[in-house]
Amino acid sequence: MFGNNKSILYFAITLVSVENTITKSSRIREKRKSSKIVKELNKYISVDCVIFGFDYDNLNVLLVDRTLNNDVNGEVLFSDMTLTGNHIYEDEKIEDAASRVLFDLTGLEGIYLEQFKTFANPDRISKPNDRAWLLNDGRDPNKRIVSIGFFALLATQDVTLEWKGRNVKWVPVNEVKELAFDHNDILDEALIALRNKLLQEPIGFELLPDKFTLSQLQKVYEIILGTELDKRNFRKKVARMKYLIPLDEKQKGVAHKPARLYMFSCDVYENTRKDIFGFIV
Amino acid sequence: MFGNNKSILYFAITLVSVENTITKSSRIREKRKSSKIVKELNKYISVDCVIFGFDYDNLNVLLVDRTLNNDVNGEVLFSDMTLTGNHIYEDEKIEDAASRVLFDLTGLEGIYLEQFKTFANPDRISKPNDRAWLLNDGRDPNKRIVSIGFFALLATQDVTLEWKGRNVKWVPVNEVKELAFDHNDILDEALIALRNKLLQEPIGFELLPDKFTLSQLQKVYEIILGTELDKRNFRKKVARMKYLIPLDEKQKGVAHKPARLYMFSCDVYENTRKDIFGFIV
DNA sequence: GCAAAAGTGTTCGGAGTACACCCATGT
DNA sequence: ACATGGGTGTACTCCGAACACTTTTGC
Incomplete structure (x- = not known):
């Protein structure tokens, strides 16, 4: 953009040997109940997590059933859905509160999480x-x-859901009906933030298993950006991103030519990213 | 990016006649005290405004003196600076609270303001x-x-400052010392958000008077992005942005060839922007 | 053998980058 | 007259966009 020297939007690439790379922090799959000591909850500050899950076909969002029964006769007064969220403990950092909500739901840690x-x-x-x-x-x-x-x-496939006995489920983002509170607004803003972020940094792989195919990654971009991309152009572009590392491993059990698997190297990405920032600032 | 059809990052341009355009909403320059009815303030929710002002040489931030005196002998216990901020009224929207802080300080309305x-x-x-x-x-x-x-x-030049008798002043962002609370963090994050936004949308002109020269606009980009730009390339790029409209008016009283003035047409920008969004979504 | 997705190359246009000189004004 | 910033054009490279066929597997 506007340029002298190197363009700021482009990523300078330095080569780093594949042996020295580390993939994104491995996730804890074992489930346990949150071991938080019970402290005072602040009832007027909450974190709401818009949890996006990709299943190769749709971008889904995790919603929780909210049903209010009449105290007397148990009659259902209304039933709708909310985003996942919770209040924060008085001495808790907000990022920790958001991680906690995520952990209680999914048993996963080290998930990509961003305040928007x-x-x-x-x-x-x-x-x-x-x-x-x-x-x-x-x-x-x-x-x-x-x-x-x-x-x-x-x-989506990395997760089996449970949340304090309440019913949680994945809903494709374009099939979400009227939600509780202003949660439709929150979801809309989250989608906008996700799109912007996706155009700025390589976060698409966060919606995929550790090892993924290029077609899967392409689908992530297509669905979130709401556009169709050309396979050959997409692959040419990916070839320029040295932090997407081809593995000597292929898909199995598919009824067609099995695709090569790739992984994201956080390490390579961080190293190459430093070069740009050093240049800008 | 990744492309089929048209690139998402590029701006489709449609021609709109100059006569039909509207500049950014004209600012109210007349000062009056905030006429808010006194209601209950929420002491634990505040808005902090990082007010950036550009003076053709530096990007400045507006800071407020904070001096605490000993109740007994008036001795100065400490003296430092804070960002501008305030608490919100119980029935006030947060954007309105931020506008109010801004209005109380500067007497201006319709200023570019963004939650980050x-x-x-x-x-x-x-x-x-x-x-x-x-x-x-x-x-x-x-x-x-x-x-x-x-x-x-x-x-910076659009403003004369006053704020409830407290001392406020412009400080170049790279000369800011240790601030109160976590205001250094807030300032850093604001700068990052500003940079990202500037790369994504044409907001540079918001730091300039309604009519400005291309060199002034270029300087905005250079200082915020911390880079140098080539004059000819910059002007070629600007020529593609149909919402930057050349006026039949020149600088006066400068000791060199007077520069042509330009204005931003919000109208043209919104129209051309719709095309892209219609395409993406 | 057939269905289904993987994988691969070329051409064209447009934007990014680098670079040097004359022009209009105030003092 | 001179100092100061305003204003302009060209050549090269690289990226984005459009486009079609062969390959490998499971069934």
Whole structure:
């Protein structure tokens, strides 16, 4: 852009031997209950996590059933869905709170997580269902609740869900109906942030298993950006990204020519990224 | 990027006649005190505004003197600086609170303002000076304070400062010393957000008067991105941006060939931008 | 053998980059 | 007259865009 010397948007590449690279931090797959000591919860600050999961066909978001029953006769007053979120402990960092929500749901740590926007307008809890829900939960629906929005990226298949007995499920983002509170707004903003981030940094692989094929990666870009990409051009571009490392390993059990697997090298990426930043600043 | 059809990062241009364009909303220069009715302030939610001002030589940030005196003998306990910020009224939207801070300081409305990150970790008010300051102000330094960070862009020359008798001043961003609370972190993050935004959307002109020269605009990019740009290449690029409209007007009173003035057409920009978004989504 | 996705090369246009001189004004 | 910043064109390279056929596997 605008350039003298090297373009700022382009990535200078230095070669790093493949043996010295490290993939993204391996995830803890074993599940255990959150071992947090019970401390005071702040009822008016919450983190909301927009958890995106990709299943090779759709971009999904993780939603939680919210059903309010009549105390007396158990009649269902309403039933809808919310994003995943929770309140924070008084001495907890907000990033830790977001990681905790994610861990409680999925048993995974080291997931890509990014703060994208905060929602704190007074009218975000004005709908009758939301007010009833808060009252039932012992909260004051007239008090402002600050929600700090994070989005997380993971491969749907890496996860089996559980969350405190509540029903959670994956919903394709374009099939999401009306959600609780202002969660539709939060989801929309998360999608915008995700798109912008995807155009700026290579985070697409975060939605895939550690080893993935180029077609899978291409599909990530196509679905999030809502466009179709040319296979040959895409692969030429990937060839320039030295941090996407081809493995001597192929897909198995597919009814067609098996594709080569690739992995992302965080190490190579960080090294090459430093060069640009040193140049800009 | 990755392309089939048209590149997503490039701006499709449609021609719009200059007569139909509107510049950015004209700013109210007349000063008046904020006419807000006094309502309850929420002492634990604040907006912090990183107000950037450009003066053709430096990118500056607006800082406020913070001096704590001993109640008894008036001795100065410490003196440092903070970003501009304030608490929010219970029924106020956060964007409105940020606009209000900006208006109280500068008397300007319609300024470019963007939420960029929220700071809410419990250790952000751990420094002794900060704790003393909060105590003196009747607040509990052990309670978490959520600060929603905004940054604002304006031309230093468009503003004469006043803020409730407190001393405010412009400081070049690379001469900022240690600030109160975690305001150095907030400033750093604001700079990163500003850089990213500048690479993504044409907001450079927000740091300039309504009518500006191309050299001034170039300097905005050079200083914020920390790089040098070639004059001819920059001008070729600008020629492609149809929303930067050359005027039949020149600089006056300069001791060299007077430069042509340009303005930004928000109208043209929005129209051309729709084309791309319609294409992506 | 057939269905299904993997994999591969070339041409064209446009943008990024590097580079040097004359012009209009105020003092 | 001179100092100061304004304003302009060309050549090269690289990337983005468009486009079609062969290969390998499972069934």
